Amino acid sequence: MKLNIDNLSKTYPNGVQALKNVTLDIPVGMFGLLGPNGAGKSSLMRTIATLQEPDTGSIQLGDLSVLTQKEEVRKVLGYLPQEFGVYPKVSAEDLLDHIAVLKGITKTKERKQLVKALLQKTNLWQHRKKNLGGYSGGMKQRFGIAQALISDPKLIIVDEPTAGLDPAERNRFLNLLSEIGENTVVILSTHIVEDVKELCTNMAIINQGEVLHTGNPLESIQSIEGQIWSKTIEKEELDSYQQQYNVISERLIAGKPEIHVHSETRPDETFESKAADLEDVYFSKIKEFTATEAVA
């Protein structure tokens, strides 16, 4: 089963165009959707999760049309939204059980076992009786994935799951994701490049509603290998460098900006060659996009 998104567009009533002719083919496996905040990732995810109508376009999950056969899609869907709440006065066990019923698992015994397994898997078993209102961010997120995993979904959508988690929790969470079966379409949206690098076999970069790049992370890195140059400069020089070179990113190292420049040739002697990584791919695509935007 794979997911085909064809020409999807969506403009909100306030005029913001969230999706512009998005076309993506998402195969089985972990798919990373990378983009800055407000790029349209969540709009795309919600549309795939049957929660939002696009203006135009279509989405096909195997034989199912996501936009018209919502109920069928929901049967095989696991969805963890970017921001969600829980009933504060209900325990994890009860709520999971409750959601399991709504997922069609009506046999009490089966459900019990499943809830137990999922809570153990997400390491929440010992907190199963506790009200969700007392859960930490990470625990809540793990609970979120537990509910998304109920009944072996064929399509799992996790929207910015690691935002706001501390490194330990983040690791734990990514480990959980990595265990998801291999014949499942998993879409992971994130603005954290590391997440994608560590987990995904395929990825897309989107910004302002448009798909800027699709491909395999490793191949993507290879495509810019040898074209990334770095240099540590003084703060006041930053402006002139930005005008002069194709600076895709800058960050402070010990108080001084280190810039990365994307260029097929070494800009000058002072730049050092740097091994490309996914982050560079990401930034270079974004940069490319904003540059064309500016010209247009």
Next chain:
Amino acid sequence: MLEFIKFELNYRFSRGVTYIYFVLMGAMGFIATATDIVRAGGSGGKVMENAPIVLTGIMVAMMIFGIFIASAVMGVPVLRDFEHKTDSMIFTTPVSKFDYLAGKYLGSFLTLLFIIGGLILGMMLGQALPWPWLDNADRLLPFSFMSFLNPFFIFALPNLFIFGSIFFMGGTLGKRMVVVYAQGIILFMGYLAASTFLSQLDNQQLAAMLDPFGFGALEVTTQYWTVAEQNSQLIPFSGFILSNRLIWMGIGLLSLVWTMVKFNFQMAGNASKKTKKKGTKVARELADQVIDTPAVQQVFGAAAQWAQIKNLSWFYFRWIIKQGPFLMITLAGVLFVFMIAFVGGGQSYDIELYMTSSRAVQNIGIFNLFFIIITVFYTGEIVWKERDVKMNLIYDALPFTNYVSLASKFLGMVLMSIFLLVVLMFTGILLQIIKGYPVIEWGIYITDLFGDTLAVMVLYLILGLFIQALVNHKFVGFGLMFLFYISLAVINELGIEHSMFFFARASLGQYSEMNEYGHYVTPFSWFNVYWFGLAAVMYAVAILLSVRGLDSNFMVRLKIGKGRVNLQAILTIVLSLVVFTGSGAFIYYNTNVLNEYQNSDDVDKDRARYERTLSQFEYLPQPKIIDTYVEVNLYPKKRDFDAKGHYILKNKSAGPISQIHIQEGIDSQLKTVINFGQKASVDTVYSDFKYTIYNLAQPLAAGDSIQMDFEVKFTTVGFRESQSNNDVVYNGTFFNNTQYFPGIGYNSGFELSSDDDRKEQDLEIKERMMETDDPRGIAQSLFGDDADKISFEIVVSTDSSQIAIAPGYLQRKWNEGDRTYYHYKMDTPMVSFYSVVSADYEVITDVWEPSVDSLPDVNLEIYYHKGHDYNTDKMLKGMKEALDYYTANFSPYQFRQLRIMEFPRYRSFAQSYANTVPFSEGIGFIQNIKTDDVDLPFYVTAHEVAHQWWGHQVTEAGVKGNAMLSETLSQYSALMVMKKNFKPEIIKEFLKYELNSYLMGRTFEQKKEMPLYQVEGQGYIHYRKGSLVMYALQDYIGEDSVNAALKRFNEDWAFKEAPYPTSKDLIKYYRAVTPDSLQYIITDMFETITLFENKTTEAEYEEISENEYKVNLKLDVIKYRADSLGSEESIPLKDWIDVGVFTEGSDGKDSLIYLQKHQFTEQENELEITVGTKPTKAGIDPINKLIDRNPKDNVKEVSTSSSSEKEKEV
């Protein structure tokens, strides 16, 4: 702090909802004053539409609506910061708690003030300008700012502060809106409790304090204000009102202080602090292991959906009932039901009814409004539940079928309703057990609570779901529900009165143990089918349009909704529409085709048309009935009857009569056929009015007679919209001849009487009755001009399971099939006023033997509903004692039989016919009379028996003042029988209520208050004032003297035909037995409206010796004369008034040791009285014989004056 105020104001004034509230309040104020829709504050009649008290009433009533807005405005400012999660941002900035809270509060309060300003503005606008549709220039006082400012500062502003502060506390500390709603509901209960207490004279003070709105205090303060005072006086900021305001403002202030103390800046931080701790704990457990999830089976068929609905409904149900506010409201409801049951008898003379199941259910019914409120609010909460906790995205992406969610919410709420009703049912049962009436009738609980109440709750619940789904905005939804509720009142005013337009309306009527739910069951059931049909459509539409996911735009939802339409949805909607329209058509067929339906305006128009067309015949001489024979067949199971009989009409006028005018009964289910044989032919038929003029072949010469045959057939077909016929019922039929049998000539009783109604129909204002010396009036009795006395014979047949009774003596009784026939005949002439009664009765019989041997024995019979024998012995005793007293003091009883028959409590009166007294179930049969209670069954019996003398022996003229001869005399007679049989305390208690009823009655006068001798059918005068005045009269001139006068009056006027006696005649008899020095009291009591303001200002005593005490009193006496609107003027005194001294009796109660009449000529008086026992209380008119506006200040505790003297000695 200023920053916070500014921020709050900016926020509020940048939001449309603030202006919506403003406009809403403005519109309500405008509508209230510029239209007739709202009749708050008792305007109408002679009270001007902008009288201060009316404007106050409107403003206070509008403030009840205002608190909905107050809760929305004052509950949220801090809550909002929590919900928007800006709390941590603000709370970490260096602001002081005080600045933050005070800023929030003041900003919100100013906004609220702005909104309520809309109300005031709207009211002023409505009042200040001459709106063309009103045509009420004659109903307005000159515009006065004070009339608005006065209630604004006394009620509106303090209420805003009180409610605003309490809601602010609820929202800030409770952090949830439901807490604020719960507060609102509980405060509202204070108001309801107060209105129950108001009806009890001893609890009025409590009522005045309990009501947070100040309504109770306002009521108590102004309850005796006459029309003139209502038009002129501003509401005083003193007494009860002042105390009420201070108490509640104190509570408001405390709320603010408490909020300040309890509010914690770290409140929001608390939760995260806790979780951080746990978080570190989690980090330590690093035992990640691979666990395989077991294979499970997903099921999605109908069975699965049902399983999901069950699970979800239960989930929602448990959620609601665990909510603090829900529990609080339920508990408050239970307490409230208890309180009403124990404190709020609310019956006349504060007598309790037996706590039967139907009574308990009625008590619970007081809670109905809360059912709707709970339903509406929790509907909003539950529809928004997932979105409120932000779980909606997860939830909406789950693979349940669309309808499952709403169905579960619906069922969860239904479970909640059932839970609430079960709790209340057991409250009712507990109440019955505690009240010592443990006969639990489950059928009544089930029918009333789970048939009627639950139906209403479910209907409102669906309406709530529908509106919430449609508008998709919780508070707008609440607002719309509220407007919807209000609109029900408005469309009524627009002439739309048919129940089919009033959502969820279906009435089971008043429960009568005799007739049970009777004929109300059928229309109730059909109306419910009708409303549930509509509700099912709304429910289906709500499912189609409810939001799932993120698209809230209505057009998008329409598109999505279209996609959701499936066979199931189509079937549901089509079927429901069929049920809705089908049952609607059936109801319409019943109410408007089979039966006649008219809204009240059309009824008025018809009555006006009747008067315009036919009043020309009012003075036409007509023959009178002298003989009636009629055979009546009752069919109780079908609620039908037919009757066949004749009148003998005699020309008693001086000239010949050539035309006879017949007014048939106007009930639409009644068909009448008149037949004069060959002797008359139809001249003109006014079929609209069922009025026919017959031409006599031979004019009827003076003194000649003619026989008129008639047949009437009453057929109950289908059911009526409202005012369903309670005369002819399954068990407990009771009607009289004037309702259904043909009458002679124009019936002025059909005319519109109130000035307002007449003006609306462009009719001239008319006097309510003929002048006392109008010759035409004196020529006819109070029973009308159809007849003087008649000979009477009747055969009534009914179902064999029932007994049929009519005036006269039973001649023969026989059976034909399953029917039983009763032949009654009266052997002396009687008035042309007779009843037909039939029910399944138990009978008690007894005999009254007069003390004079020459008089015949009288057979006493009481026909009562099985089980209703609680008070029959009291009634029996009442009959005997009354017969004794009246025979001894007035004249012998004219019949050999006296019967009381119970009829269902749809009507609450007893009525005296010749030797028969139909007596309502509700006013004597089911009362729980305790030792210290006024014995109502005894009293009512004595009153009705007295009518056998006053009304039947002496029949008065039908002119102004007539009721002083029948009703007032019956009040007096019964009071004397009571006086003979009961302790003085009970008489005092009785008179206390009579005084209250009189003083209250005159404040509601629509036209003009009359002196007793001119009374125009005004019950508060001829009953209430009548009792007071007659009691005082016999106290002043002696019971014997009064009785002597009445005896002479009876001798002169009993069993006479025209001319009939009037009040002026009776007064002559009173004057004849009154000494010259007291002649003035006849003027005061009967011929004028006279009131007193007697007061003891100081009371001291000095102990002379162990059995000699000197009591020094300072007494204030003012005597007022009032005009017809209650403008009072003090008049010179030369009056004899009681002065009394009390001591503490052996039983701990007050006991009179001195009671003498003293003459007063000055307003301020000092008096010294010597008594032999240590006094406790003393004062003027201590047992309230005179009509005193403020009877409670007549007596004062006496303090000892010796203490100060002793000091001097030292």
